[in-house]
Amino acid sequence: MTDAKIRLFVDCPLGAGQGVALSEGQANYLFAVMRLPLGAGVLVFNGTDGEWLATVAEGGKRTGRLVCLDPARPQVMPPDLWLLFAPVKKERTQFIVEKAVELGAARLCPVQTRFTNAERLRVDKARAHAIEAAEQCGATFVPPVEEVQPLDRLLSGWPEGRRILWADESLITTRQTLAALTPGPWAVLIGPEGGFSVEERDRLRAHPAVVPVSLGPRILRAETAAIAALTLWQSTLGDWT
């Protein structure tokens, strides 16, 4: 049982002796695909109560129940960092979501920009990908994925005190900008493949929360920029100490 390799995100409270009802998909995966027997160990987490070792109490092809035994890992919350990103093509958007979970973003906010086709993002699928990424990378937290919002509206109602590290392709400094960052709530903003429009760039430059940063002299694809910017923030102000 200590060999439990399967990790599942579950939507219920966790604690010693707590029963965990499985969804149809989870029951199918555990009992039809992985063929776990009664008494087998499974790791579960719900995003708030840490990771628990649970054991199979009932299992069928469509239903099943686990019971929590022992705490396996404490709850670890990511730093207060949001990722604002313009959805790109399906596979690469999936990648952005997966990587943001691995790299420890606390919230994912898809934004519609002038050169974004927001139809591209299925928020329900993005949420499922975030859960899957957390299950696979050992995270105990799953960042919420917000509904797509137009960039304009997001900037107009931007919360006071939260700054935005903007991966600005026209800017040339990286080190100086990073050295000057100060702790607090932050977001990282990544543009769409076609870049931001002239109006959007002007608006971003004039916004008091926005801090532009360069990601080097080469053109990065959106998902590379997302990973690079999250990495720079985490290693400067975040939990990569």
Added chain:
Amino acid sequence: MTDAKIRLFVDCPLGAGQGVALSEGQANYLFAVMRLPLGAGVLVFNGTDGEWLATVAEGGKRTGRLVCLDPARPQVMPPDLWLLFAPVKKERTQFIVEKAVELGAARLCPVQTRFTNAERLRVDKARAHAIEAAEQCGATFVPPVEEVQPLDRLLSGWPEGRRILWADESLITTRQTLAALTPGPWAVLIGPEGGFSVEERDRLRAHPAVVPVSLGPRILRAETAAIAALTLWQSTLGDWT
């Protein structure tokens, strides 16, 4: 012609008036797929002579010839940074190659470790992916992809003076390590999905060229670790100034 959007890597010298024979694949792409007419503009680069605006002089479905007109962008060489990586699953290895080109690695060295199946890497395909990535990201340099080498042999014959930034999952410092790095020839080393073996870790820790660094408290997949480590090096010692 100034709207030339297509960028091609070509394997011949470039200069004003220089003719460029196209490969069958390139001719097919330009004339059968993209249906470029005679006189249309194409951007070409060869990894050493910068980017040139060329024009279609002859075009058929299987052959074709361009002629260089004007220099479009100067040759930009990446910093002296190698990426040593253990091949993972096909798609994700492709991703590592693509991202290493975007992020400015100068050489890609696939390594066989205890937990790597080196059969996974087709070096010819990896080279093609490196070219494709350079064509797409606007780079004028294509990093060579070496043949797969066992980690042991690589470490035994390691060139004096080149250090290795090793993404060590057991280590906990990021900032302190980065702050202490000094310029010079470097490589970044990323392990396979299953991590390094105990013997490999001992060997790496004892090697005089190796500098371990943490990539934060969460488990990163191999391709995420590659992007994150290249980003940290570039923003500390490289051309992300």
